[in-house]
Amino acid sequence: MSDYSSTIDLAGSVYLQPNYFQIQKRINYLVDYYLSVEKLRDRLEDLPHQFKRPQPRLWQSIDWYAIAPTQIIGIDKQTFLSILIGTINTEAPIRNYTQTSRQYLTKIHPQMARFVGGIVDENGTLLEPGLWEKEERQHTPALIKIYQHLTGEKITPQLPSVKPYQPSDNPYEDLYLHGLHRTMTEYGATCLYLWLMAHTTGALQQVFAELVQDEINHMTKFWGFGVWLFPESYLTRIYRSLCRFIVQQKSTQLSHFQSTKN
Numbered sequence: 001m002s003d004y005s006s007t008i009d010l011a012g013s014v015y016l017q018p019n020y021f022q023i024q025k026r027i028n029y030l031v032d033y034y035l036s037v038e039k040l041r042d043r044l045e046d047l048p049h050q051f052k053r054p055q056p057r058l059w060q061s062i063d064w065y066a067i068a069p070t071q072i073i074g075i076d077k078q079t080f081l082s083i084l085i086g087t088i089n090t091e092a093p094i095r096n097y098t099q100t101s102r103q104y105l106t107k108i109h110p111q112m113a114r115f116v117g118g119i120v121d122e123n124g125t126l127l128e129p130g131l132w133e134k135e136e137r138q139h140t141p142a143l144i145k146i147y148q149h150l151t152g153e154k155i156t157p158q159l160p161s162v163k164p165y166q167p168s169d170n171p172y173e174d175l176y177l178h179g180l181h182r183t184m185t186e187y188g189a190t191c192l193y194l195w196l197m198a199h200t201t202g203a204l205q206q207v208f209a210e211l212v213q214d215e216i217n218h219m220t221k222f223w224g225f226g227v228w229l230f231p232e233s234y235l236t237r238i239y240r241s242l243c244r245f246i247v248q249q250k251s252t253q254l255s256h257f258q259s260t261k262n
């Protein structure tokens with residue numbers, strides 16, 4: 001049976017060889033559905049419940065054996081696989097991501113620290129992973145499975161180095177900068193998986209639908225938490241960061257001047 005027996009999939013109308021405008025139409029359809037105000041509100045209101053009783057979001061069952069190269073639409077298979085490999089590598093070091101975030105959060109909001117990074121003992125040994133990790137750690141194996149079903153080959157992730165916890169004397173500001181980065185990476189993952197949904201159909205698209213729902217869930221929670229914890233306007237924070245940067249630069253110049261004078 002053809003993968004295109006149905007002309008409608010999760011991104012709306014299916015086109016065999018879509019043009020730019022047809023892909024845009026599919027992306028808009030996905031944005032309207034997955035990023036609706038109702039869905040974002042639901043994900044944000046879920047956060048306090050997850051503090052009390054953490055429950056990973058369950059995935060719909062996927063027919064992995066139905067995944068086939070014919071389900072890639074609008075891009076060539078090689079380009080698709082290159083994007084897939086990059087995504088596998090980026091998703092892979094999830095334990096390092098969660099533990100770095102936990103360290104930035106621990107002093108400021110222990111409940112959110114537990115949500116992202118779980119519970120550790122006094123030696124730093126992980127006793128229980130956080131909910132964020134439990135959901136995210138499914139992503140790399142799912143992407144690896146896609147690669148195997150499309151190519152018949154196994155792939156091992158190449159782990160990138162992860163920026164470690166680097167505290168300053170201002171944990172509140174450290175968390176702001178770290179949290180902003182985390183929120184943006186969840187936002188980036190959301191955009192990527194929506195884009196991949198627009199370029200796929202069938203069982204292949206269903207996997208990206210699960211991935212994107214996890215990313216939207218995390219992005220919304222991180223973003224909402226950030227807005228609650230840092231209510232000052234973005235411009236105020238940029239102004240303060242700039243002032244701090246100028247002071248740092250001046251003190252560096254001064255110490256350099258003194259060391260060359262001595």
Ligand SMILES: [Fe+2]
Pocket residue numbers: 091136139189215
């Ligand atoms: Fe992910």
Ligand SMILES: [Fe+2]
Pocket residue numbers: 136185186189215218
């Ligand atoms: Fe993520």
